[in-house]
Amino acid sequence: MWPDRRLIDLFKTEFPIVLAPIAGAMDAKLAIAAAKGGALGSLPCAMLSAEKAREQVNIIRQHVSAPINMNFFSHKPRELSAEAEARWKQRLASYYAEYGLDPATPIAAANRAPFDAAFCEVVEELRPEVVSFHFGLPEPKLLQRVKATGAVVMSSATIVKEAIWLEENGADVVIAQGAEAGGHRGMFLTENVAEQPGTFALVPQVVDAVKVPVIAAGGIADGRGIAAAFALGASGVQIGSAYLRCPESTVSPAARLALARAGDDTTVITNVVTGRPARGVPNRVMREIGPISPDAPAFPHAATPLGPLKAAAEKQGKVDFTNLFAGQAIALGREVPAAELTRDLAKSALARLKALSG
Known part of the structure; x- marks a missing residue:
């Protein structure tokens, strides 16, 4: 029933929904819950040691038989x-x-370390189905080792030029991160925040520029946003802010209250x-x-x-x-279990897509 099944076939998930790797606000528990709901569960590893990342992946494997996305930063450290x-x-x-x-x-x-040989060894050992990067891609030799495990590789682009670069340098999937998205901008070929396009402007231009599947990210927190992303040519969506208030996140009570009070003009x-x-x-x-x-x-x-x-x-x-x-759609988040939220998102999106095609 999805108009584009490339991500579902590639990831082997029930829905073309990716739980965003929300470093500092989640651990294995949220990834497990989202995966049980049919999404691709992600584990943010940039703030973890290699040993802790290994431990978290093993916890996920023990609780759910589903693909895992291990996410890393690939920035160049500055003194x-x-x-x-x-x-x-x-x-x-x-x-x-x-x-x-x-x-x-x-x-x-x-502790926000870039992907290195130690992390690469963990990937080779654990063989996650998907490995994603933020701030570009790691050096070619490390990337070759990751791809040799059979993992699907994806990374974020904030402008069309970055999307083209990612495809040319080995990414199997491009995440088009609009300016609405919460967390770090995935910028790596530009430093000009003022020129960052929004999701609705970015996604169709990235879709036109690359041949690999494109995931829309930024400002998507309900079925309407998912349906809109598919209408723009995306093969799937990555959602983070909508999951922040789920009971499985590690967000503190005080932070939950601040997020609950946030509006469209807050971030x-x-x-x-x-x-x-x-x-x-x-x-x-x-x-x-x-x-x-x-x-x-x-x-x-x-x-x-x-x-x-x-x-x-x-x-x-x-x-x-x-x-x-958090992203600009934070006010659309709900305090419901992540698995339930995932199924609701998919159900609502499919209903919208059916109505649009009918």
């Missing part, structure tokens, strides 16, 4: 200069004083949280320092000194420094 570090710490000094924290105390570096693009452009519901530090600040050091170094502040504030039930990444 943090002493000058940039000092400037950022000075910018945060008043918050440290407010919470009684010593800025001189050593802090563990933010903004910020570089304050990690040093790289990302969309989310503003927290205190985003409002007072950003949302875009020239003082924020390069990704992921901006996140390191925010760690102690986040922990201190959360002990008081506050989300002043907590990552609240």
